[in-house]
Amino acid sequence: xILRDALLAMLPEHVLLAGIVLLLVAEIAALPGRAAAPIxxxxxxxxxxxxxxLSATGFTAAPFEGAYAIAPFGSxxxxxxxxxxxxxxxxxxxxxxxxxxxxxxxxxxYGALLINGAESFTILFVGIxxxxxxxxxxxxxxxxxxxxxEAALKYLVLGxxxxxxxxxxxxxxxxxxGDLSLAAFADALVAEDLLARAGVALVVGAxxxxxxxxxxxxxxxxxxEAASVPVTAYMAVVVKAAVLFAALRLFRAAALPVELVDLxxxxxxxxxxxxxxxxxxxxxxxxxxxxxxxxxAGYLFYAFLDPGPGRPAAIAFYAIAYGLSNLLAFAAIPPxxxxxxxxxxxxxxxxxxxxxxxxxxxxIAMLSLAGVPPLPGFTAKFxxxxxxMIAGYTAYAVxxxxxxxxGLYFYLRVIQILFASPSEAAAGEPRGLRAAALVATVLCxxxxxxxxxxxxxxxxxxxx
Amino acid sequence: xxxxxxxxxxxxLPLAGLLAILLVPRRREGAAKWIALAATTIQLGxxxxxxxxxxxxxxxxxxxxxLPWIAAWGVHYIVGLDxxxxxxxxxxxxxxxxxxxxxFTAIRAQIRLFYSMLLLVQFAMxxxxxxxDLFLFFVFWEAMVVPMFFIIGIWGGERxxxxxxxxxxxxxxxxxxxxxxxxxxxxxxxxATGSFSFAFEDLYxxxxxxxxxxxMFAAFAIAFxxxxxxxxxxxxxxxxxxxxxxxxxxxxxxxxxxxxxxxxLKLGLPLFPDAVRAASPALMALSTAGILYGACLALVQxxxxxxxxxxxxxHLGYVMLGLFSFSLLxxxxxxxxxxxxxxxxxxxxxxxxxxxxxxxxxxxxxxGGLAKIMPIYSVFFMLLTLASIGLPATSGFTGxxxxxxxxxxxxxxxxxxxxxxxxxxxxxxxxxxVAIGAxxxxxxxxxxxxxKPRVECAPPADLGRREKLILxxxxxxxxxxxxxxxxxxxxxxxxxxxxxxxxAAARTDDGGAP
Numbered sequence: 021x022i023l024r025d026a027l028l029a030m031l032p033e034h035v036l037l038a039g040i041v042l043l044l045v046a047e048i049a050a051l052p053g054r055a056a057a058p059i060x061x062x063x064x065x066x067x068x069x070x071x072x073x074l075s076a077t078g079f080t081a082a083p084f085e086g087a088y089a090i091a092p093f094g095s096x097x098x099x100x101x102x103x104x105x106x107x108x109x110x111x112x113x114x115x116x117x118x119x120x121x122x123x124x125x126x127x128x129x130y131g132a133l134l135i136n137g138a139e140s141f142t143i144l145f146v147g148i149x150x151x152x153x154x155x156x157x158x159x160x161x162x163x164x165x166x167x168x169x170e171a172a173l174k175y176l177v178l179g180x181x182x183x184x185x186x187x188x189x190x191x192x193x194x195x196x197x198g199d200l201s202l203a204a205f206a207d208a209l210v211a212e213d214l215l216a217r218a219g220v221a222l223v224v225g226a227x228x229x230x231x232x233x234x235x236x237x238x239x240x241x242x243x244x245e246a247a248s249v250p251v252t253a254y255m256a257v258v259v260k261a262a263v264l265f266a267a268l269r270l271f272r273a274a275a276l277p278v279e280l281v282d283l284x285x286x287x288x289x290x291x292x293x294x295x296x297x298x299x300x301x302x303x304x305x306x307x308x309x310x311x312x313x314x315x316x317a318g319y320l321f322y323a324f325l326d327p328g329p330g331r332p333a334a335i336a337f338y339a340i341a342y343g344l345s346n347l348l349a350f351a352a353i354p355p356x357x358x359x360x361x362x363x364x365x366x367x368x369x370x371x372x373x374x375x376x377x378x379x380x381x382x383x384i385a386m387l388s389l390a391g392v393p394p395l396p397g398f399t400a401k402f403x404x405x406x407x408x409m410i411a412g413y414t415a416y417a418v419x420x421x422x423x424x425x426x427g428l429y430f431y432l433r434v435i436q437i438l439f440a441s442p443s444e445a446a447a448g449e450p451r452g453l454r455a456a457a458l459v460a461t462v463l464c465x466x467x468x469x470x471x472x473x474x475x476x477x478x479x480x481x482x483x484x
Numbered sequence: 485x486x487x488x489x490x491x492x493x494x495x496x497l498p499l500a501g502l503l504a505i506l507l508v509p510r511r512r513e514g515a516a517k518w519i520a521l522a523a524t525t526i527q528l529g530x531x532x533x534x535x536x537x538x539x540x541x542x543x544x545x546x547x548x549x550x551l552p553w554i555a556a557w558g559v560h561y562i563v564g565l566d567x568x569x570x571x572x573x574x575x576x577x578x579x580x581x582x583x584x585x586x587x588f589t590a591i592r593a594q595i596r597l598f599y600s601m602l603l604l605v606q607f608a609m610x611x612x613x614x615x616x617d618l619f620l621f622f623v624f625w626e627a628m629v630v631p632m633f634f635i636i637g638i639w640g641g642e643r644x645x646x647x648x649x650x651x652x653x654x655x656x657x658x659x660x661x662x663x664x665x666x667x668x669x670x671x672x673x674x675x676a677t678g679s680f681s682f683a684f685e686d687l688y689x690x691x692x693x694x695x696x697x698x699x700m701f702a703a704f705a706i707a708f709x710x711x712x713x714x715x716x717x718x719x720x721x722x723x724x725x726x727x728x729x730x731x732x733x734x735x736x737x738x739x740x741x742x743x744x745x746x747x748x749l750k751l752g753l754p755l756f757p758d759a760v761r762a763a764s765p766a767l768m769a770l771s772t773a774g775i776l777y778g779a780c781l782a783l784v785q786x787x788x789x790x791x792x793x794x795x796x797x798x799h800l801g802y803v804m805l806g807l808f809s810f811s812l813l814x815x816x817x818x819x820x821x822x823x824x825x826x827x828x829x830x831x832x833x834x835x836x837x838x839x840x841x842x843x844x845x846x847x848x849x850x851x852g853g854l855a856k857i858m859p860i861y862s863v864f865f866m867l868l869t870l871a872s873i874g875l876p877a878t879s880g881f882t883g884x885x886x887x888x889x890x891x892x893x894x895x896x897x898x899x900x901x902x903x904x905x906x907x908x909x910x911x912x913x914x915x916x917x918v919a920i921g922a923x924x925x926x927x928x929x930x931x932x933x934x935x936k937p938r939v940e941c942a943p944p945a946d947l948g949r950r951e952k953l954i955l956x957x958x959x960x961x962x963x964x965x966x967x968x969x970x971x972x973x974x975x976x977x978x979x980x981x982x983x984x985x986x987x988a989a990a991r992t993d994d995g996g997a998p
Binding site: 372373376387392393394398399402405406409410414417418421422424425428429432435436439474475476479480483 | 552553554555556557559594597622623626627629630633634637638645648649652653656657660661663664667668671674
């Protein structure tokens with residue numbers, strides 16, 4: 021029975037692992053490449069289903085005592101990350117080729133799942149690295165232009181620096197408390213010990229690097245711009261959400277010590293302001309989205325001001341809402357022969373007259389990211405700032421809200437370009453939208469609209 | 485119960501129309517305007533039905549739907565009407581089909597998108613007026629901006645990009661502050677009562693300390709003042725109006741500007757009574773400044789549309805003046821003035837659009853002697869001019885007269901009791917605004933309609949049947965309110981009385997305004 025429980029407890033992970041093995045076997049057997057996307061898709065959907073089921077039944081277990089635990093919220097977080105990967109896999113064919121690329125995506129997802137069960141620093145670190153390393157490779161494998169390799173290198177070096185900070189921080193915390201468990205880290209947050217404090221500072225810094233919080237954000241725009249669309253989408257949505265879930269596990273339900281609150285808010289506000297300001301001047305859609313995601317990471321760290329049960333709920337809601345909106349934008353970008361043509365904002369000029377559906381989808385995504393109600397981006401932001409005010413940080417919440425106003429301009433600018441009269445020469449006139457990409461767009465659109473009309477359904481489930 | 489369904493149907497009908505428009509194939513996109521016309525006309529019918537069923541003696545909400553929406557935050561989907569909301573809903577549904585009709589020939593590009601956006605803004609406006617929950621109110625309030633962004637940004641004039649950005653950034657700046665204050669308000673409500681609630685009725689009952697009221701009122705007031713627009717937050721309005729297509733201008737002047745005054749009346753006054761009373765002399769002074777400033781700027785414009793736009797600033801100053809004098813007469817007058825301005829300014833913008841379609845210029849210097857060439861047009865223009873000036877028997881007279889009389893008596897009373905001279909000076913100066921109003925409107929009519937005809941091209945055709953229908957409806961409504969405002973006053977009186985009671989009730993509490 022114990023074996024059965026152990027199998028059941030890690031069902032999402034096992035399903036994903038089976039998918040990876042299947043992909044690698046198919047690669048070795050040199051089967052035709054067409055089957056790669058369906059295999060990966062089935063594995064991810066099945067794993068997501070398993071995660072949802074574990075979460076809905078309230079399944080708890082500790083397959084590896086003190087190292088790995090299954091709890092309803094962790095299972096839900098796994099399901100969220102997997103579900104967000106589905107539209108990316110749907111839009112990937114054409115950009116990703118072969119079994120190897122899909123095996124990389126699934127491996128990365130496996131790492132993201134590990135994060136959500138980690139009870140010790142070891143597993144958390146393995147999870148984060150397992151999630152990041154395949155993305156470095158993906159940035160190279162999928163590149164369609166010369167900058168791909170450069171971006172991958174940049175990502176590798178800076179991501180490596182972040183990992184080193186994380187390890188060093190963990191080592192210092194361990195040195196202070198003699199314990200590698202995440203519970204010990206939560207204790208270290210309030211410890212007076214200098215060693216522990218330095219460790220906490222390094223770990224927080226590492227999270228800031230991984231989540232692209234200003235001023236640790238410099239890698240994000242270049243990497244986002246150079247990678248191909250699905251890889252960019254994966255980094256902006258899944259990786260970012262997973263890092264936030266990792267932070268959630270690290271901080272637990274602990275109330276942050278006062279000086280840490282000030283620090284977190286300072287960096288969050290800097291991210292919001294800088295991300296929004298820098299986005300105004302971009303000529304590339306993906307760079308714009310990169311800066312917007314820097315700003316959004318800033319809002320997300322507001323969640324840590326609230327020590328109550330609202331914290332995980334707000335982050336999970338934000339991950340879903342923000343992820344759906346971003347994916348909608350990425351999925352709706354019409355395909356083009358030249359990858360760069362999918363990116364230049366000027367090439368999207370007048371998209372509405374050529375492809376009304378794509379233009380409307382991108383416009384809805386932008387409005388949601390800008391936080392215009394009733395779109396889910398607004399509800400997500402409301403959740404965060406509401407929690408911050410309930411926790412008593414009124415001034416910080418107001419500052420965040422006011423800073424978020426800066427973002428409106430560039431989202432509107434994108435919309436204005438989409439609906440402007442078409443330019444004379446629309447370079448690289450796009451081919452028709454692929455069926456799978458259309459499915460992905462429709463899925464994200466339906467999800468976005470459902471969350472607009474009935475946000476309560478999700479909020480109540482997460483907050484309940 | 486059945487009426488509650490009718491109210492919901494009224495609010496959501498534009499969405500149904502929008503879906504129908506989405507199904508219209510591209511080669512038959514002309515059908516979109518008929519769908520929009522049908523949807524808005526049915527709305528008008530439903531609005532009349534609700535008006536007939538409305539119990540005028542009941543000060544509370546009627547036709548209420550109350551469903552949990554986001555239970556964890558205490559957000560409810562509450563829509564309902566009291567007398568005040570009823571009138572504004574009526575104004576919106578009355579202007580709806582006229583705006584659609586007025587766009588029939590003016591809009592030639594991207595027809596489906598245009599009427600979709602028109603229906604969307606109609607939906608958002610009605611939702612804002614019907615919402616009785618602060619979260620829901622905010623959702624509709626913000627949603628309004630999106631279709632207006634498209635209407636001005638796509639079908640607008642040459643500087644439309646600048647105008648839309650200015651419009652959106654101004655209104656969003658106010659909204660952000662309002663959102664922050666709204667969250668704070670609900671959190672404060674939670675601290676006081678132990679439960680989260682966004683319902684207006686629950687928030688009205690909160691007794692907040694003066695300082696908290698002052699901060700939150702400041703945030704709400706900036707949001708509303710931008711929408712009104714109150715001097716000095718008005719500068720987006722002329723740009724938006726001048727660049728907007730006719731339909732956009734009519735929606736802006738007719739309904740959107742009322743959102744600000746409605747917000748002050750429905751939220752500002754009852755939620756923060758002590759702060760409002762403390763701020764009222766300053767707000768009365770600002771309102772009067774708006775009356776005079778708008779009127780003076782209207783005097784020197786040469787673009788016909790700009791004259792009407794600046795006159796809006798002036799006319800909404802009366803509404804604000806009435807609101808902040810807290811006398812039943814003046815506040816009732818302010819409500820009538822809101823409706824009246826919606827009709828008169830809406831009508832004038834439609835007429836500017838009609839002549840622009842014929843001559844493609846709004847420069848006053850290019851016109852003259854229209855009375856000889858377009859007699860019917862000129863008659864309608866003259867009637868609207870007189871209503872704008874506030875000639876007796878028109879709605880403008882009813883509103884302005886009640887506001888001026890009410891605020892003057894009230895400020896006289898305040899002067900006798902406390903010796904405060906500012907309100908008295910403000911109401912006295914506002915009377916001067918009437919004179920300037922008469923000056924610029926009559927001068928406009930003189931240069932526009934009379935004098936030597938200046939017709940370089942072929943004389944433009946006079947009004948068609950469609951245009952006569954639109955203007956006839958508006959003029960009929962103006963005279964109806966002017967001659968027989970009693971039914972409207974009766975329906976709004978209990979609701980206005982109740983809002984004023986909420987302001988006055990706090991007066992007896994200790995910890996009130998200094």
